Amino acid sequence: MNIILFGPPGAGKGTQAEIISDELGIPQLSTGAMLRAAMKAGTELGLAAKAAIDEGSLVSDEVVIGIIRERLAESDCANGFILDGFPRTVPQAEALEKMGVRIDCVLDIAVPDEAIVERMSGRRLCSACGASYHVKYNPSADGVTCDRCGAKLIHREDDKPEVVLHRLGVYHAETEPLIGYYTNKGLLKAVDGCGAPAEVTALVREALGI
Numbered sequence: 001m002n003i004i005l006f007g008p009p010g011a012g013k014g015t016q017a018e019i020i021s022d023e024l025g026i027p028q029l030s031t032g033a034m035l036r037a038a039m040k041a042g043t044e045l046g047l048a049a050k051a052a053i054d055e056g057s058l059v060s061d062e063v064v065i066g067i068i069r070e071r072l073a074e075s076d077c078a079n080g081f082i083l084d085g086f087p088r089t090v091p092q093a094e095a096l097e098k099m100g101v102r103i104d105c106v107l108d109i110a111v112p113d114e115a116i117v118e119r120m121s122g123r124r125l126c127s128a129c130g131a132s133y134h135v136k137y138n139p140s141a142d143g144v145t146c147d148r149c150g151a152k153l154i155h156r157e158d159d160k161p162e163v164v165l166h167r168l169g170v171y172h173a174e175t176e177p178l179i180g181y182y183t184n185k186g187l188l189k190a191v192d193g194c195g196a197p198a199e200v201t202a203l204v205r206e207a208l209g210i
């Protein structure tokens with residue numbers, strides 16, 4: 001199954017993608033995680049993306065389309081994949097279509113803006129393995145280190161409230177038009193993302209028919 005997980009920043013795309021990826025045995029392709037890994041490694045791509053990510057703007061279509069084209073060509077995508085954070089603009093969606101990639105379902109995880117800022121300000125990420133936690137909704141056992149690998153948890157630069165507000169503005173202006181784009185193709189299913197993570201997972205499973 002080829003799935004797009006869509007929604008505003010902090011809607012829970014990554015949280016749900018990880019669960020569904022394990023259940024279906026297909027990879028989670030997060031452009032955000034790929035870009036952050038490139039930043040951490042100090043590659044040319046990472047350096048080029050850093051300014052846009054830190055201020056909460058989008059990295060150029062050309063760059064992210066290139067990353068996804070390469071990633072989709074890898075063998076583990078042959079039996080399906082979950083796109084998490086891509087496409088984010090109409091040109092990115094059109095590029096995906098031009099690559100000949102079939103999409104089975106676009107799940108729109110809907111969460112109002114008011115809830116987003118609280119989610120982002122409480123999010124903590126493992127500095128080593130990237131596991132995601134929330135200080136209130138999904139805390140690690142001791143609150144400061146990762147349950148999986150023991151590394152220190154960090155607060156993303158772009159999760160600061162002023163940057164989150166900018167990211168939400170970018171989402172409404174540049175990404176939300178994709179709701180109409182995929183509705184017109186009969187692919188969009190909306191899922192209420194406001195409940196607890198396990199409740200949202202149940203709705204995601206139902207929408208995917210798994």
Ligand code: AP5
Pocket residue numbers: 007008009010011012013014015016030031032033035052053054056057058059060061064084085086087088092119120122123124132133134135137138158167193194195196197198200
């Ligand atoms: P990216 O990393 O993709 O950020 P995002 O889309 O803004 O999504 P997030 O990862 O912030 O949130 P999420 O929806 O995955 O939520 P999560 O599950 O973590 O992109 C970062 C940047 O990279 C962009 O700003 C841009 O610069 C660049 N970029 C990436 N892709 C790009 C593209 N295609 N084009 C151009 N630029 C691109 O959950 C959030 C928090 O809430 C967590 O703490 C979690 O534990 C908690 N939580 C999750 N679900 C629930 C729930 N149901 N109830 C309560 N808390 C919950």
